[in-house]
Amino acid sequence: MRKLDYAGAIREATTQEMERDSRVFVYGIGVPTWSSIFGTTKGIPEKFGKERCFDTPISEDAMTGFGLGAAIRGLRPIHVHIRVDFMILATNQLINMVSNYTYSTGGKLKVPLVVRAVIGRGWGQGAQHSKALFSNFTHIPGLKVIAPTTPSDMKGMMIAAIRDDNPVICFEHRWLYWAEEDVPEEPYEIPLGVGRILRPGKDVTVVGLSWMNVEARLAADILAKRGVSVEIVDPRTLAPLDENLIVESVKRTGRCIIADCDWVDSGFSAELSARINEKCFGKLKAPVKRIGFAQTPAPTVRELENEFYPNAKTIVHAVEDMLGLEAANLDGEDFFSHERRFRGPF
Amino acid sequence: MKDEAIYRRLFRTALLIRLVEERIIELYPSDKIQSPVHLSIGQEAVAVGVCDGLKPDDLVFATYRSHGFYIAKGGSLDAMFAELYGRKGGVSGGKAGSMHLAAPEVGLMGSSAVVASTIPHAVGAALSFKRRGLSQIAVAVFGDGATEEGVYHESLNFAALMKVPVLFLCEDNGLAVHSHRPVRQSYRLAEHAASFGIASRRLEEGWDMLAIRQATLEAAAKVRAGEPFVLEIVTSRYKEHVGVGEDFHFNYRTSDGVDAWKRRDPLIVDQKLVATLRPDIEREIEAAVAFAEASPAPGRDELLADVI
Numbered sequence: 125m126r127k128l129d130y131a132g133a134i135r136e137a138t139t140q141e142m143e144r145d146s147r148v149f150v151y152g153i154g155v156p157t158w159s160s161i162f163g164t165t166k167g168i169p170e171k172f173g174k175e176r177c178f179d180t181p182i183s184e185d186a187m188t189g190f191g192l193g194a195a196i197r198g199l200r201p202i203h204v205h206i207r208v209d210f211m212i213l214a215t216n217q218l219i220n221m222v223s224n225y226t227y228s229t230g231g232k233l234k235v236p237l238v239v240r241a242v243i244g245r246g247w248g249q250g251a252q253h254s255k256a257l258f259s260n261f262t263h264i265p266g267l268k269v270i271a272p273t274t275p276s277d278m279k280g281m282m283i284a285a286i287r288d289d290n291p292v293i294c295f296e297h298r299w300l301y302w303a304e305e306d307v308p309e310e311p312y313e314i315p316l317g318v319g320r321i322l323r324p325g326k327d328v329t330v331v332g333l334s335w336m337n338v339e340a341r342l343a344a345d346i347l348a349k350r351g352v353s354v355e356i357v358d359p360r361t362l363a364p365l366d367e368n369l370i371v372e373s374v375k376r377t378g379r380c381i382i383a384d385c386d387w388v389d390s391g392f393s394a395e396l397s398a399r400i401n402e403k404c405f406g407k408l409k410a411p412v413k414r415i416g417f418a419q420t421p422a423p424t425v426r427e428l429e430n431e432f433y434p435n436a437k438t439i440v441h442a443v444e445d446m447l448g449l450e451a452a453n454l455d456g457e458d459f460f461s462h463e464r465r466f467r468g469p470f
Numbered sequence: 471m472k473d474e475a476i477y478r479r480l481f482r483t484a485l486l487i488r489l490v491e492e493r494i495i496e497l498y499p500s501d502k503i504q505s506p507v508h509l510s511i512g513q514e515a516v517a518v519g520v521c522d523g524l525k526p527d528d529l530v531f532a533t534y535r536s537h538g539f540y541i542a543k544g545g546s547l548d549a550m551f552a553e554l555y556g557r558k559g560g561v562s563g564g565k566a567g568s569m570h571l572a573a574p575e576v577g578l579m580g581s582s583a584v585v586a587s588t589i590p591h592a593v594g595a596a597l598s599f600k601r602r603g604l605s606q607i608a609v610a611v612f613g614d615g616a617t618e619e620g621v622y623h624e625s626l627n628f629a630a631l632m633k634v635p636v637l638f639l640c641e642d643n644g645l646a647v648h649s650h651r652p653v654r655q656s657y658r659l660a661e662h663a664a665s666f667g668i669a670s671r672r673l674e675e676g677w678d679m680l681a682i683r684q685a686t687l688e689a690a691a692k693v694r695a696g697e698p699f700v701l702e703i704v705t706s707r708y709k710e711h712v713g714v715g716e717d718f719h720f721n722y723r724t725s726d727g728v729d730a731w732k733r734r735d736p737l738i739v740d741q742k743l744v745a746t747l748r749p750d751i752e753r754e755i756e757a758a759v760a761f762a763e764a765s766p767a768p769g770r771d772e773l774l775a776d777v778i
């Protein structure tokens with residue numbers, strides 16, 4: 125096997141599906157231009173031409189409705205938004221139309237539409253380029269919602285999403301684009317709705333969402349040095365949720381921390397917490413704890429960004445708190461810094 | 471002679487904007503400005519000509535590319551650099567950065583990085599002027615790409631129905647990030663506006679500050695009388711969409727268009743006047759940078775302040 129990064133996994137999944145199925149096409153603002161959505165659509169316009177990979181006017185709402193129309197008449201569109209913050213201009217179509225089309229037609233019409241949305245921190249992106257908004261979409265019946273963390277998960281889940289006859293929203297954290305691992309070259313599917321234990325452990329379960337799984341791994345390495353064994357569960361698909369996997373893990377460890385890269389209030393972490401409380405009540409040794417953004421709009425300045433975004437340190441301290449351990453001195457630890465790869469401007 | 475004095479005033483502000491942005495280019499590699507910057511170099515004449523044609527209490531609603539409008543409206547330079555640095559002394563205490571500059575104290579009511587999203591705000595503010603019997607006007611500033619959003623069309627329609635004093639100002643640099651206008655648009659702004667009964671004007675000479683000022687004076691007079699107006703000004707973005715570099719090596723455009731524009735750009739052509747004004751402007755900029763450097767970083771208390 126060869127190494128592939130997360131952006132490459134998306135590119136490869138898209139390319140392979142476009143080769144296999146002439147109904148598949150990919151479009152969105154900037155999709156065929158040189159910057160190619162963090163490289164995820166690079167080479168696709170050259171290979172498949174303008175009919176199957178095209179730019180659009182800055183008209184997210186109409187372009188989503190257009191995707192629905194194409195999807196119910198035999199095509200399989202992939203619509204890309206370079207920020208989830210811009211996808212919200214399309215929420216009428218997504219929430220009033222796409223999500224309930226199959227239901228409203230008594231199952232006669234399916235909407236095989238994939239909508240990709242980039243999330244995550246850059247620097248100084250401020251309040252309009254930094255959201256995640258998972259729960260805005262998991263709240264809605266009729267939408268599948270995925271947020272793969274690893275490149276191999278991404279490739280298999282993207283292929284599954286494209287082949288799925290239902291609308292799928294895919295959240296992609298921009299820092300994950302650089303992540304590399306062995307990814308099989310041939311096309312394969314990872315079924316949607318199946319979670320994954322990223323790391324087995326026995327003292328505490330950390331349910332990580334998207335990027336927070338990377339932070340959770342770092343935190344788990346640090347805690348392992350002190351004899352604390354962390355189990356990391358990546359739901360991968362947020363809707364439909366692999367509830368059983370999470371519940372079984374929490375029953376084993378008796379403790380759960382949910383690490384989200386989104387706001388906590390009414391966020392996806394609230395849904396997870398509710399389900400865990402319902403299903404694990406007698407087994408919990410401590411109340412479920414949630415980690416996420418500060419409940420403020422994202423500030424622009426670095427000092428406040430650092431307060432706003434959770435990271436591995438936040439997870440380490442939450443675990444210590446839950447286990448009644450002294451807070452460790454983390455000065456010598458090597459934390460992830462996006463600036464090793466990112467120096468602006470966007 | 472009077473024109474000469476006006477020209478000099480406009481020129482000075484345009485040069486100030488350019489030198490401020492050139493200073494930002496110098497500073498950027500130091501990572502002191504950790505925020506995306508969308509430079510208006512090449513487009514300064516629009517902000518300067520328009521704002522000079524407005525009255526001081528007329529309001530502007532702008533975009534992420536608004537260093538020019540901030541300065542042309544008279545925003546504090548100290549507070550601007552401190553904002554870019556993310557310091558407490560920033561115009562929004564470091565919470566806004568370059569993309570969300572706002573200085574309501576001088577009539578810049580806000581700027582948004584979600585394309586087209588401030589256009590209807592100008593219509594609402596204009597309605598308020600009308601209701602309260604004021605003679606102010608509101609200006610919606612947006613790029614050519616922003617007219618592709620439904621909200622542009624909806625805003626024009628409502629402004630026409632309500633007959634509110636709003637000026638729709640389109641900065642047409644022909645680009646939306648790396649996409650050229652013909653790929654994105656099948657309409658012409660003037661004809662589109664006319665279908666709402668809204669008068670418009672397209673000015674090709676977007677380097678000509680006096681012409682822009684004159685066009686604004688004429689448009690603003692109509693707007694003040696209660697007729698919305700669309701003013702489209704052709705302009706040229708010299709730098710990359712976001713960031714401080716050039717972008718010709720990305721091969722999505724050649725430098726020909728920009729080179730042709732530069733041959734008419736007064737800030738390049740009129741080097742004599744540049745030389746006369748430059749030292750004083752540079753002192754002003756250095757003082758603002760020093761202010762930003764000395765301004766403290768905000769702390770955790772500020773994170774939670776002003777949410778509601």
Ligand SMILES: Cc1ncc(C[n+]2csc(CCOP(=O)(O)OP(=O)(O)O)c2C)c(N)n1
Pocket residue numbers: 153182184210213535583584585612613614615616617641643645646647711
């Ligand atoms: C609603 C929305 N969609 C997409 C984007 C991404 N985007 C940022 S700037 C831009 C181009 C806008 O072009 P234009 O309005 O002509 O302004 P210019 O940058 O040329 O000044 C795009 C598509 C965005 N910020 N907001």
Ligand SMILES: [Mg+2]
Pocket residue numbers: 613614615641642643644645646647
């Ligand atoms: Mg433009």
